[in-house]
Amino acid sequence: MRYNRHRDIGFNNEEILNKLVFTGQKVGDLMQSAMRKKEAEKWFGVVPPDLSVIARSRGADWLYTYLRAFYRDDSTVTGWNNLVFDRAAMPHVLYKLQGEQRLVVKTSDKGEQKSLLLDKQGEMNKAEFDKFVGDLVNYLVYLGEPHANTRKELGIIVMAFLLGMLILSYALKREYWKDIH
Ligand code: HEM
CATH class of the missing domain: 1.20.5 (Single alpha-helices involved in coiled-coils or other helix-helix interfaces)
Structure with missing residues (x-):
């Protein structure tokens, strides 16, 4: 997608340049990740996915859950794990906003039940963070098919x-x- 496509959702060229372009590109250029694939693979073990099509492959509901389901796990390289994507190589990039969650596992005759408990409050409360992730997922859906x-x-x-x-x-x-x- 090109930066100037954001005019569809209410930005003008100046706002696009000030708020979205961090790499000196022009407003009509394609949005591209500044992270080099080879380096990303070295750092994370896998290349992060192309987020412009992720809403189409995963669906909005999955994304909304995934971005809220990170929890602390000392056994992983990043120190984070995810309830819907076990051992995801992605660090919890939104932890400052959400805070830190812990996994709680309860066993009953119905089997194992996993849930997440907020251990450390982030900059947002739960309702604010949920709304923030909702907006982010809406944006990813828009990005998937402008x-x-x-x-x-x-x-x-x-x-x-x-x-x-x-x-x-x-x-x-x-x-x-x-x-x-
Ligand atoms: C708000 C920004 C971000 C969003 C919305 C996002 C979203 C996602 C999603 C939905 C996936 C799952 C892809 C799949 O279906 O396989 C993913 C994976 C991944 N992300 Fe992110 N991401 C973000 C930021 C980042 C950043 C900043 C990094 C690196 C520092 C990163 C690194 C990765 C990696 C390495 C994976 C692959 C995980 C694996 O396959 O184990 N992400 N991301």
Whole structure:
């Protein structure tokens, strides 16, 4: 996606340059990660995914849960683990906002039940953090298909046109056949 596409969601060129472009690119350039793939692989063991299409492959619900489900785990390289993505190589980049969660495992006759408990409060409370992640996921969904709204509006116009044509064709058919039957 190009930076200037953000005009769709209410930014002007100046805001895009000031708030989104950190690498000296132009407003019409493609958004690209500044992290080199080879180095990222050395640091994390895997190359971080392309987030511009992640909402399409994982879906909004999964992303919303994933970004809220990091917990402290001393056995991993980053010190973090994730309840829906076991041993994810991604560090909890939002921990300052969310705080630190701990995994709680309860065993009953129904099996193991895992839940997360907030040990250390972050800069946001739970409701604020949930809303923040909701906004972030909405943005990722938008990024996955920036034309989605235009596509839906166009779809309605096309369906209305087809319906109009159906009514006209049916009226025409009746007109043609009325003297024969
Ligand atoms: C708010 C910003 C970020 C979001 C929304 C985000 C989102 C995600 C998501 C959804 C995945 C799972 C991909 C999958 O389906 O396989 C993922 C994986 C990953 N992310 Fe992030 N990420 C963010 C920031 C970062 C940063 C800053 C780093 C590096 C410092 C990073 C490193 C990774 C790595 C290495 C993986 C691969 C995990 C694995 O396959 O084990 N992410 N990220």
